[in-house]
Amino acid sequence: MCVDATAIRPAPTVADAxxxxxxxxxxxxxxxxxxxxxxxxxxxxxxxxxxALCYGGGTYTLRLSVCPDLIEVAVDDASR
Structure with missing residues (x-):
């Protein structure tokens, strides 16, 4: 069973994230x-x-997922 936190809103600062x-x-x-x-x-x-804040346009979305033997961290930003 996995737990997903894709609904985490973008945090304005690194400390918030x-x-x-x-x-x-x-x-x-x-x-x-x-x-x-x-x-x-x-x-x-x-x-x-x-x-993401320095080089990706200043906005991002943080996604966290946890499965039994895996933690996935993804940060999407406006860069290509």
């Missing part, structure tokens, strides 16, 4: 994601959102 990612991971049934893996996910989100 990190906070929303922590909230998403915390909302999963325990122990869905190991603490060290959660920190890595938040770091990846931070890097991707920073790139």
């Amino acid at each position: 990190r906070e929303r990612t922590w909230s998403f991971l915390d909302s999963l049934q325990k122990p869905a994601v190991a603490p060290e893996a959660a920190g890595t996910v938040v770091l990846v989100v931070s890097e991707l959102v920073t790139n």
Whole structure:
């Protein structure tokens, strides 16, 4: 079974995106994601959102998905 958070609204700052990612991971049934893996996910989100804000037109959509052995992070922006 997978949990998807495609409905996460774009956050205006990197800090907001990190906070929303922590909230998403915390909302999963325990122990869905190991603490060290959660920190890595938040770091990846931070890097991707920073790139989207700096080089992708300043807006983005964050999508998070969690399956039994997989965490998917996707950031869509206006760049080509």
